[in-house]
Amino acid sequence: MVTAYRHEPFTDFTIEENKQAIQEALRNLNSQLGEHFPLVIGGERIQTEEQVISYNPANKTEVIGTVSKVNKELAEKAMQVALETFETWKNWDPESRARILFKAAAIIRRRKQEFNAYLVKEGGKPWKEADGETAECIDFLEYYGRQMLRLKNGSKVNSRANEFNTFTYIPLGVGIVISPFNFSLAIMGGTTVAAIVTGNTVLLKPSDRTPVVAAKFVEVMEEAGLPAGVLNYIPGAEPEIGDYLVGHPKTRFVSFTGSRAVGCHIYEHAAKVQPGQKWLKRVIAEMGGKDTVVVDESADIDLAVESIVYSAFGYAGQKCSAGSRAVVHEKIYDEVLEKCVALTKTLTVGTPEEGQYMGPVIDKGQFDKIMNYIEIGKGEGRLVTGGEGDDSIGYFIQPTIIADVDEKARIMQEEIFGPVLAFCKAKDMDHLMEIANNTEYGLTGAFLSKNQAHLERARREFHVGNLYLNRGCTAAIVGYQPFGGFNMSGTDSKAGGPDYLIQHMQAKSIGEQL
Template structure:
C-alpha cells in the first residue's frame, strides 16, 4: 500500500510570518544574482565560451545569472553520458529511484521560498504564482514517486494451469526534455523526474529565458543523490542542438512543452528513422491552447466575471491554460462584460517582488512585441474596453486588456496570444456557445459557468477539451486531482500529474513460463 499524499499547500501570505519569510528569501536570492552555471554532463561541470545571460523581465538592467551553452559536440557527449548511465540506472529498484524523488521533494519543501524567489526574479512571477509553481514542482516529485511505487511490480495478468505469466514495465532509454519558461520549475521538474523515476536517463534543455531556475533544480537533484549521467544539463539553441538531439538515432523519446509550431516540428522530425536507429521514437507533447470561459444565461455573474478575469490575467496570461476567450450568452453579455472590466481595473501591474502586485511583466522583448501586435489587431477586430497599453522602458509590462464584440472567427478568437489579452464574444444560445467553444485548432482547457444542470451535462460530453471545469476558472490544475493535457493541437493529451503519465516513459514486457 502506497502512502497517500494530498498536495503541497499554498502559502498564505496574509499571515505576517509567511510574508516576512518570503521577503527574507527574496533578499537572500538578491545576493545570489549574477552567478554563472556551467553545463553538467556526467556530473562534470563544463564551461563554454558561448554564454546565455538571463535577465529580470521586470528590470532589464538586472542580470539573474548566466549559463554555458552547449554545441553539437557537447550534446553528443551528453548523449553518450546518458547512454552509459542508462545501463546501470535502469537496473536500480523502482523504490530506490523513488526515494531520490522523495528526498528532492523534502529539500525543495525546506527551501520553498528560495525557489519561489528565483521564479519571481527570473520569470517575473508575483508571489502567489511563484508559490504555486514551487508547490506544483513538489507535488510532481511526490506524486510520481508514489506512482512509481504502485507500478514497480507491473500489472496483473491471468495465468492458466501449467503456466506463469507476468507483465512488467521497463524503461525506454535516453530522453530529451525540452521545458518551457512559463512553469520553469514545475513543468521542467515534472517532465524530468517522470522520465528519471521510471529508469530513463535524460538530457535537459531548459527554456532560454529561465535557465538559472533549471540549474538550481539540477543542483537539488544532485544533493538528493541522483547518480552522475542520469540528468545532463545542456542549455543550448534550438537550431544548434534541438534538431540534432530530436533526430539523434539514440534518442528514445522527446518530452516537449511549448508552442504548436515547435511541437509539430519535433513530431515530424522524430518520426523519421535514421541510420542506426532501431525504434520508433515516442513524443510526449503539450503545445498550448486557446481556452474558453463560457457563461450561461443563468450563471452567477460575479463568479463568471472573476473566472474570466483571473483565468485571463494570472501570470500575465502566459499559461497554456489561460482563458483568452469569453463566450457569453447574449442575455447577460453586457452585464458580465461590465463586471469583468470593473474587476480588471482593480488589478495592480508592476514589480513582482512587491507583495501587492497582481500581475508582473511578460517574459521578454519578443513576447512583448508579439502581444502588442495582437493588441493592434484587436483594435481593428473589436472594441477595446480596458488596457491595451504597454511599457517596455524598464521591464516588459503590458496592461491587462479586454476586447469586446469579437466575431467568433476573428484572429483574437483563434490564435494563441500568450499574454494578458481576453476576447469577448456574444452567443445566441447554448448550442451556439458549444459551437464557438469548439471552433479552434486547440482543445486544452475550458470552463462553463452555469446553474443549468442539463447544460452542464451536455458540456461534459460536447465541450471538447482535455480539462473542463464547471463554475470556476480554467487554470490551476493540481497534480493528482486534475491530470493535465489537451486534445487536437494542444498536444498528445499526455495528462501530466495523472495515473497514465509514467507509462508513457516505459514499455510493457510480458514473460510467460510453462511448467
C-alpha cells in the same frame, strides 16, 4: 502499501511571518545575482565560452545569472554519457529511484521561499503564482514517486494451469526533455523526474529565458542522491543542436512543452527513422491552447466574472491554460462584460518582487508580439480596458479586454500568450458550444451554469482535455486534475495523472511454461 499524498499547501502571504520569509529570500537572492552555472554532463561541470544571459523581465538590465551554452560536440558527449549511465540506472530498484524523488521534494519544501524568489526574479511571477508553482513541483516529485511504487510490479494478468505469466514495465532509454519558460520549475521538474523515476536517463534543455531555475533544480537532484549521468543539464542549444538531438538515432523519446509550431516540428522530425535507429521514438508533447470560459444565461454572474478575469490575467496570461476567450450568452453579455472590466481595473501591475497581482511578460519578443495582437484586436472589436504597454524598464502590459469580437476573429483563434481577453456574444446553448469548439486547440475550458442539462451537455460536447464546471479554467492540481489537451494542444499526455509514467516505459509480457 503506498501511502496517500495530499497536494503541497500554498503559502498565505497575508500572514506577516510568511511575507517576511519571501522578502528575506528575495534579499538573499539579490545579493547573489550574476552567478554562473556550467553545463552538467555525467556529474562534470563544464564551462563554455558561449553563454546564455538570464535577465529579470521586470528590470531588463538586471542579470539573474549566466549559464554555459552547449554546442554539438558537448551535446553528443551528453548523449554518450546518458547511454552509458542508462545501462546501470535501468536496473536500479524502482523504490530506490522513488526515494530520490521524495528526498528532492523534501529539499525543495525546506527551501520553498528560495525557489519562490527565483521564480519571481527570473520568471517575473507574482508571489502567489511563484508559490503555486513551487508547490506543484513538490507535488510532481511526490506523486510520480508514489505512482512508480504502484507500477513497479507491473499489472496482474491471468495464468493457466502449468504456466506463469507476468506483465511488467521497463524503461525506454535516453530522453530529451525540452521545457518552457512559463513553468520553469514545475513543468521542467515534472517532465524530468517522470522520465528519471521510470528508469530513463535525461538530457535537459530548459528554456533560454529561465535557465537558472533549472540549474538550481539540477543541484537539488544531485543533493538528493541522483547518480551522475542520469540527469545532464545542457542549456542554450541552438535550433540545429535541438534538431540534432531530436533526430539522434539513440534518442528514445522526446518530452516537449511549448508552442504549436515547435511541437509539430519536433513531432515530424522525431518520426523520421535515422540510420542505425531500431525503434520508433515516442513524443510526449504539450503545445498550448486557446481556452474559453463559457457562460450561459443561468450562471452566477459574480462567479462568472471572477472565473473569466482571473483565468485570463493570472501570470499575465502566460499560461497554456489561460482563459483568453470569454463566450457569454447575449442575455447577460453586457452585465458580465461591465463587471469584468470593473474587476480588471482593480488588478495591480508592476514589479512582482513588491507583491503586485500581475508582473511583466517574459521578454521583448513576447512584449512586441502581444502589443501587435492588441492592435489587431482593436480592429476586430472594441477596446474596453487596457491596451497600454511600457517596456522602458521591464516588459509590462496592462490587462486588456476587447469586446464584441466575432467568433472567427484572429484574437479569438490564435494563441497570444499574454494578458489579452477577447469577449464574444452567443445566441443560445447551441451557439455557445459551437464557439467553444471552433479552434484548432483543445486544452482547457470552463463552463458556468446553474442549468443541470446544460452542464451535462458541456460534459459531453465541450471538447477539451481539462474541462472545469462553475470555476475558472486554470490551476490544475497534480493528482486531482491530470493535465493535457486534445487536437493541436498536444498528445494529451495528462501530466500529474495515473497514466503519465507509463508513456516513459514499455510493457514486457513474459510467459513461462511450468
